Amino acid sequence: MNKVWLIIQREFLNRVQKKSFLIATILVPLIIPAIIGGLVYVAIKESESAKAETVHVLDESKLFKFENNKKFNFVAVDMPLEQAKKAYNETKDLALLYVPAIDINKPDGIAIYTKENPSIEKVGELESILAGQIHDFKLKEYNIDEAILKTLRPKVNLKQFNLTDKGEEKSSSSGLLYGLGFALGILIYMFVLIYGIQIMQGVIDEKTSKIVEVIVSSVKPFQLMLGKILGIASVGLLQFIIWIVLITVLSSVTMGYFGAKMPQQQAMEQMNKSFSSDPEVKEAMNQQNGKVGEFLANASEIPFAKIAFVFVFYFLGGYLLYGALFAAVGSAVDSQQEAQQFQFPVTIPLLIGYLGLFMFILRDPHGPISFWLSVIPFTSPVAMVGRIAFGVPDWQLALSMVLLIGGFLLTTWIAGRIYRVGILMTGTKVSYKVLAKWFMQKG
């Protein structure tokens, strides 16, 4: 064990002392808040400068009433279509909306003319304005009073609660959980991939520089493999901890700066709007303020300690499971290029976990596919961590953890058998058949 410790130390110190480690460790936390800060900045600028865009309306049916809103400024034109097109062409406005004389029971032939392709979002909004009005006309046809009409469109916001086994209510927020699951899943995926490839690279380096024969005359190949995997894991953990600390500090600084600016602006806007004394706007504002409070309240109810524990467990478990396989790949080949053919099959299950995160787990965290993805050891590191925030039954978590431990013991054993033969073989054309032969080979 003493020798494994020496190897861990070497792997650790050798990497940590490199300039590239220092640069990556410091730059990444600087870049991420910079990106967040940049995005927030752009978003603020955008919302500041977002003006209502002008839409020319040629309404031959004389049915519709277009009200200006935040996004659109409607200008009614009254001329033949050809002329209206020409007039529109001379402006820089968003679009020309043409409504022919139509029957509201058969609203065909409504057209929009634009210079550039407008976003689906904008077209959709115009469509919903038109559809909403047609809807109202029809209701009016049935003699329904306008006061009743208003009550027909209530604002609904589902408040979410989870019932615990004891029947207590726990409020939840799927948006927050989604974000958390997403971020944690991706972190595991990236960590396993980046550091797994570092293990492979390290093994290839030792093999090509021929130092490996000297080392294995002092230690067992398995000890060397284990020391390398653990050494690189400790580098990763250190880097990760530094990142977390730096990102938290820097992000809270940047967010603090922009965050302080945002509510002020909102307050200003609110002031303006309250002067316009539209009761609906006021209501919406109140609701929004309520939402922020709710979000914070929900955040405090997520079991962060449990999530952190599960995250660290799968972080290490997944890394060890794949790390051993990457070590085996590195031992089998003579160069990075040659490694690619084996590297791909190793990363496929990891990729499945990653894709499964988006396709199944975040959409349906308790479905059967999500269950299997988060229990099978090869996909569970990414899948379970993505799922954990949504609440996973204890027995599933336990099963998944036991299987993961079993999984990495198995891959380490298999990898060890390939590794001990592979590191001494140079110039062999390696195929899966050869790998199987190495695996079976004695001593």
Place this chain on the structure above:
Amino acid sequence: MNALEARNVTKQYATHKALDSVSITIPEKTIYGLLGPNGAGKTTLIRIINQIISSEEGTIEIFGEPLQEKHVGIIGYLPEERGLYKKMKVGDQLMYLAQLKGLSRKEALARIKVWLEKFEIKDWWNKKVEDLSKGMAQKVQFISTVMHEPRLIILDEPFSGFDPVNAQLITEKILELKENGSTIIFSTHRMETVESLCDHIALINKSKKILEGPKKQVKAQYKSNTFIVEHKGPFTLPNRYELVGQNVIEDELISTTIKAQDGIKGNEVIRDLIDLTEVHTFQEKLPTMADIFISLVKGEGDEALKKHLLEV
């Protein structure tokens, strides 16, 4: 006591037998030459001794004890394919390798300092290996092999990559190590090394040991009763001799190589020759290791070889 005793060591790979019941005995404090053409099984045997791989059959005893994991600390191994961590500093590298061999930090530091001094390369401590020339790196590698004062040193083609000056330096160090009580195994096919340094030799060919023993004895075994005479004036050889070769050295001085029939001793030959010509020098021609090596490996052995093989 024997430094190493291997009995019936067999290593089977999927497609071929790398070692076929090989037994060797390496006496303590000798330089032992392990000879054989490429692919004969030398490296496999060395790797088994280093416990890098294991054998299917056979036993190995090292200084009287069955070979175990703890013995890695008393073996120093210089593989044929040399290598060091390129990005690591010379000092750190040696410290690491010494500690892997079981030395404490303090011991390692002291020993490494002594060795860097011996090679007059003290100021290399902070140099990275990638900045060293090939010969310089070889010196560092040699130090890494012997710094833990191993009782058994295994050198696989130790002189490849050294210029003559450094090869001489390494030779001196090897002899010094032997003086201090180490046993040294040379794996090589450089016959001049064997000729000048080895006390004992073993020849491995096609996974089998075909010859082993003290160098002198082996040579004596393979002498073919051939003599070289430098003389003045031609003569006719009696029937009991066979002319092997003849060339003129200078003026009338001629060098003649003759082979005597079995049973004729050197003194008899001299007696015969004195009557025939003016003898200047007379010596028995002993086979060189290269001769023995080539004749054995090619399988064109003479009578003595066949006899020897029957004995084995």
